Amino acid sequence: MLENRRILLIVAGGIAAVKVPDLIRRLRERGAHVRCILTNGGAQFVTPLTLAALSGDKCYQDLFDLKDESEMGHIRLSREADIILVAPATADIMAKMVAGMADDLATTALLATDKPVMIAPSMNVMMWTHPATQSNLQILKTREVKVVGPSAGDLACGEVGNGRMAEVPEIIAALTRFFQKNDGRGPLTGYKALVTSGPTLEPIDPVRYIANRSSGKQGHAVATALAELGASVTLVSGPTHEADPDGVAVIHVETARQMMKACSEALPAAIVVCAAAVADWSVEGAGQKLKKGDKTPALKFTENPDILATLSQPGPGRPGLVVGFAAETENLIENAKLKRAKKNCDWVVANDVSTGSGAFGGDSNTVHLVTADGVESWPTLRKRAVAERLAERIAAYVQRHL
Numbered sequence: 001m002l003e004n005r006r007i008l009l010i011v012a013g014g015i016a017a018v019k020v021p022d023l024i025r026r027l028r029e030r031g032a033h034v035r036c037i038l039t040n041g042g043a044q045f046v047t048p049l050t051l052a053a054l055s056g057d058k059c060y061q062d063l064f065d066l067k068d069e070s071e072m073g074h075i076r077l078s079r080e081a082d083i084i085l086v087a088p089a090t091a092d093i094m095a096k097m098v099a100g101m102a103d104d105l106a107t108t109a110l111l112a113t114d115k116p117v118m119i120a121p122s123m124n125v126m127m128w129t130h131p132a133t134q135s136n137l138q139i140l141k142t143r144e145v146k147v148v149g150p151s152a153g154d155l156a157c158g159e160v161g162n163g164r165m166a167e168v169p170e171i172i173a174a175l176t177r178f179f180q181k182n183d184g185r186g187p188l189t190g191y192k193a194l195v196t197s198g199p200t201l202e203p204i205d206p207v208r209y210i211a212n213r214s215s216g217k218q219g220h221a222v223a224t225a226l227a228e229l230g231a232s233v234t235l236v237s238g239p240t241h242e243a244d245p246d247g248v249a250v251i252h253v254e255t256a257r258q259m260m261k262a263c264s265e266a267l268p269a270a271i272v273v274c275a276a277a278v279a280d281w282s283v284e285g286a287g288q289k290l291k292k293g294d295k296t297p298a299l300k301f302t303e304n305p306d307i308l309a310t311l312s313q314p315g316p317g318r319p320g321l322v323v324g325f326a327a328e329t330e331n332l333i334e335n336a337k338l339k340r341a342k343k344n345c346d347w348v349v350a351n352d353v354s355t356g357s358g359a360f361g362g363d364s365n366t367v368h369l370v371t372a373d374g375v376e377s378w379p380t381l382r383k384r385a386v387a388e389r390l391a392e393r394i395a396a397y398v399q400r401h402l
């Protein structure tokens with residue numbers, strides 16, 4: 001997918017610039033042409049000679065270098081690329097992009113370009129979470145700038161938190177997805193996927209209901225990631241605050257029974273991912289509003305259908321790959337393995353939802369992928385990154401087995 005793609009790599013001044021030589025190597029291994037612009041800040045961390053040697057091209061630095069301008073002006077530099085990748089993208093260069101500043105070769109090329117731009121932010125956690133940076137990020141997103149990372153972890157400054165530049169494989173995967181989407185094809189083109197997401201609401205009476213804390217962020221991100229790899233995706237979602245993902249057919253439901261019905265109607269599908277937090281029970285319904293009285297009402301529950309187990313049942317028409325989630329507060333892996341066996345699904349993504357894990361409602365998730373081959377533990381990742389990794393694993397499986 002990266003063969004013969006032309007990538008203009010802008011290296012700004014952050015410690016993560018030390019990852020850039022490896023990034024260039026991996027891009028070139030995949031047949032991409034890389035040309036670098038190094039900012040003055042970036043040159044504090046990596047030398048122009050290293051970038052030139054690894055990219056096999058001149059490393060451009062100076063806006064007012066007459067030789068450069070006559071050979072390859074900033075306009076041509078920014079136009080003779082399929083994408084501009086800013087890695088690392090510092091808070092400073094993001095702010096300059098938002099303001100439209102053009103005070104060096106990198107910012108001038110970014111302002112002069114008519115090509116897609118991707119940034120891999122990298123900075124101290126306080127700088128990343130600062131309202132100025134977050135508002136700049138939102139503005140850049142509205143201008144269609146693609147963003148990969150950052151992830152959480154130990155930062156070079158000694159603090160811990162969000163702000164680490166995405167790892168090289170993550171950046172490569174983001175570029176690959178971008179080109180696949182751009183070409184209108186991907187490894188899952190031609191495959192149908194069904195994803196469940198969000199909570200279900202179970203009415204107690206016409207005005208009250210039982211719900212759970214699922215935000216739908218993970219399930220929606222999985223639907224998006226599968227669609228980005230070319231799958232034709234139906235998302236059956238309980239009520240959430242998440243926007244309907246682009247390019248995905250969304251069916252909105254409330255109760256577990258409605259979700260079951262919508263899923264059955266969306267079949268056949270090659271891939272199923274059940275990420276919804278389906279209520280295990282519905283309340284034996286009072287048709288009328290329960291009134292306060294002498295006696296506290298006792299709710300009577302009936303068991304809801306298990307959507308994952310139903311869709312995993314062996315037989316003709318069973319989806320080729322069924323993936324469930326296991327939300328656990330204790331004995332995570334053991335319970336996930338038991339769930340996989342009990343529900344007959346192929347993979348289980350086990351996630352710790354105990355208080356303090358931040359999984360419910362939060363933006364990050366620490367998961368373990370349980371398959372027939374064993375258990376793979378992933379680092380704490382943003383839900384979007386979890387979804388992208390899972391979608392890539394699904395694509396690899398589909399290509400081998402389906």
Ligand code: CTP
Nearest residue numbers: 274275276278304305306307308324325326327
């Ligand atoms: N699930 C489902 N239908 C249900 C209950 C759960 O499809 N009625 C799916 C979820 O979408 C998830 C998986 O089953 O993929 C496991 O959900 P979880 O809530 O962890 O497990 P439960 O089966 O509800 O078991 P328990 O609550 O006892 O842990």
